[in-house]
Amino acid sequence: MTTTADPDQAEIPTVSFDAEPSTYRHWKLDVQGEVAYLRLDIDETAGIVPGYELKMNSYDLGVDIELYDATQRLRFEHPGVKAVVLTSAKDRNFCAGANIRMLAQSSHPWKVNFCKFTNETRNGIEDATANSGQTWIAAVNGTAAGGGYEMALACEQILLIDDNSSAVSLPEVPLLGVLPGTGGLTRVIDKRKVRKDRADVFATKSEGARGKQAVEWKLVDEVIPKRAWDETVAERAATAAAASDRPSDATGVPLPPLQREEDADGIRYRHVTATYDRDAGLVNITVHGPEGDVPDTVERVHELGAQFWPLAMTRELDDLILRLRANELELGTWIIRTKGDVEDALAFERVIEQFSGSDWLVNEIRHYFKRVLKRLDVTSRSLIALIEPGSCFAGALLELALACDRQYMLDGFMEEADEEGEPAQLVLSASNFGTFPMPNGLSRLGSRFYGDDDTLAKLRQETGRRIDAAEAMELGLVTDAPDDIDWEDEVRIMLEERASLSPDALTGMEANHRFVGPETMESRIFSRLTAWQNWIFVRPNASGPEGALRKYGTGRKAEFDRKRV
Numbered sequence: 108m109t110t111t112a113d114p115d116q117a118e119i120p121t122v123s124f125d126a127e128p129s130t131y132r133h134w135k136l137d138v139q140g141e142v143a144y145l146r147l148d149i150d151e152t153a154g155i156v157p158g159y160e161l162k163m164n165s166y167d168l169g170v171d172i173e174l175y176d177a178t179q180r181l182r183f184e185h186p187g188v189k190a191v192v193l194t195s196a197k198d199r200n201f202c203a204g205a206n207i208r209m210l211a212q213s214s215h216p217w218k219v220n221f222c223k224f225t226n227e228t229r230n231g232i233e234d235a236t237a238n239s240g241q242t243w244i245a246a247v248n249g250t251a252a253g254g255g256y257e258m259a260l261a262c263e264q265i266l267l268i269d270d271n272s273s274a275v276s277l278p279e280v281p282l283l284g285v286l287p288g289t290g291g292l293t294r295v296i297d298k299r300k301v302r303k304d305r306a307d308v309f310a311t312k313s314e315g316a317r318g319k320q321a322v323e324w325k326l327v328d329e330v331i332p333k334r335a336w337d338e339t340v341a342e343r344a345a346t347a348a349a350a351s352d353r354p355s356d357a358t359g360v361p362l363p364p365l366q367r368e369e370d371a372d373g374i375r376y377r378h379v380t381a382t383y384d385r386d387a388g389l390v391n392i393t394v395h396g397p398e399g400d401v402p403d404t405v406e407r408v409h410e411l412g413a414q415f416w417p418l419a420m421t422r423e424l425d426d427l428i429l430r431l432r433a434n435e436l437e438l439g440t441w442i443i444r445t446k447g448d449v450e451d452a453l454a455f456e457r458v459i460e461q462f463s464g465s466d467w468l469v470n471e472i473r474h475y476f477k478r479v480l481k482r483l484d485v486t487s488r489s490l491i492a493l494i495e496p497g498s499c500f501a502g503a504l505l506e507l508a509l510a511c512d513r514q515y516m517l518d519g520f521m522e523e524a525d526e527e528g529e530p531a532q533l534v535l536s537a538s539n540f541g542t543f544p545m546p547n548g549l550s551r552l553g554s555r556f557y558g559d560d561d562t563l564a565k566l567r568q569e570t571g572r573r574i575d576a577a578e579a580m581e582l583g584l585v586t587d588a589p590d591d592i593d594w595e596d597e598v599r600i601m602l603e604e605r606a607s608l609s610p611d612a613l614t615g616m617e618a619n620h621r622f623v624g625p626e627t628m629e630s631r632i633f634s635r636l637t638a639w640q641n642w643i644f645v646r647p648n649a650s651g652p653e654g655a656l657r658k659y660g661t662g663r664k665a666e667f668d669r670k671r672v
Contacts, residue, residue, distance in 0.1 A: 122433040126176035141348040148196035159208035184359040189351035194246035202255025229261035242347035260294040276315020284655030288640035297628040376423035389440040396447020396499040401454040447499040456502040502536035509551035514585040518576035546629040
């Protein structure tokens with residue numbers, strides 16, 4: 108990245124999210140039977156872009172890309188791992204958090220995408236503990252500051268070494284003029300149940316807390332003497348593993364590199380394609396439904412492994428979302444389509460429904476698709492579903508349409524198209540009522556019809572049958588259902604209108620509309636903490652010439668504008 112006086116004018120590099128353990132520069136994954144050790148060992152010279160050194164085990168986006176890859180491989184390739192110990196390979200230094208030089212030189216979009224991806228990875232760690240029987244334990248064997256402590260907060264247990272110096276802290280407010288943007292404030296009070304007055308003291312005290320105070324304030328679970336550190340950490344991991352229901356004798360599923368073709372016009376995978384219309388500022392995304400025979404046994408699912416359509420498609424969609432968010436900032440509208448046979452899509456869904464409660468792999472696939480749908484929920488793009496003849500928006504794939512801000516469904520066929528088969532149809536299934544919850548804990552139908560229990564009850568009675576455009580409109584499942592005479596004009600006008608509006612205002616509007624009803628820790632992180640952090644990042648007190656981010660490490664204090672806004 109080129110460093111300039113204005114970080115927002117800096118060149119944004121193209122990001123790849125490809126990783127696998129043999130290419131890790133910053134992590135060491137060591138699987139020891141039922142327990143895996145994931146050790147942070149930062150290569151200071153291996154930042155994802157030039158211009159800074161990753162001192163004190165600090166991290167950047169490249170470090171988190173490797174961490175995300177490790178979390179995925181632990182879930183799919185190592186079913187026998189029942190506990191994961193997250194620790195540091197460096198003595199007396201757990202992690203200093205996000206690299207400050209990196210943040211100071213980065214453009215605003217880079218910082219936003221970095222924080223969002225980091226948050227999603229932390230949420231994935233918590234999801235592994237909650238839904239995969241894979242308990243994560245933070246073994247904090249040195250100072251954990253800022254994002255380093257936030258990494259520990261994502262774990263189910265936090266163990267802190269008692270060596271008279273190691274501490275946990277969230278020093279962003281006093282030192283940098285920003286917030287602990289990867290969930291620190293929220294996890295301290297929501298997850299750790301720290302009293303708000305103590306949380307206030309902790310978050311404004313740059314040195315943090317250690318020893319007995321850290322335990323008393325619930326910032327960590329246990330402080331362990333240095334002489335008993337290794338033995339006690341191993342004992343805690345063994346205890347967590349013994350409580351897990353993950354299989355001990357299962358064979359993992361390798362996750363091979365994704366095959367894709369990428370050029371200036373789009374990205375093409377086997378099951379997902381994306382084509383760019385740069386003049387219109389949009390990308391056309393098509394998810395292709397399954398082809399061929401549907402596995403009817405769990406043994407066949409395991410035999411197919413990463414080629415099993417729900418897993419293969421989900422991996423491709425995940426990769427596409429990440430690449431578009433990081434690399435295609437001006438493609439502000441995503442048009443989402445599906446293509447395939449409705450019955451085939453539902454048949455694959457029945458496999459997931461039948462075996463997810465009894466088979467570890469099917470369970471992992473279900474939760475993976477849930478996490479990728481959540482990526483859509485928090486993506487700062489306008490999402491439009493177009494439902495046309497040949498679509499397969501049924502069951503789980505219907506969630507793609509329900510995740511969108513609007514849904515347009517063609518009523519009938521296009522007059523000039525010599526089409527065979529049936530017009531566009533939707534099919535509801537049981538999975539649309541809570542199998543893939545949003546960050547707010549509700550189903551997408553529950554969010555769409557928030558407070559309207561009668562409609563939700565009526566929709567439950569409509570599961571399993573095909574719903575045409577007119578009925579979908581009547582049931583409230585689509586925004587509009589133009590016929591062939593109006594379809595092209597209606598869609599074109601809608602897209603042109605969208606492109607004419609302020610992207611900043613659209614991002615705020617969409618985020619507010621998508622999350623209704625109750626707040627969860629996860630929704631608070633994205634819809635409240637992240638929003639405030641993004642605003643604070645662009646304020647002069649943080650990023651201005653005299654701001655805290657720019658002055659950090661220079662020996663000079665930041666000069667704050669004292670007005671409260």
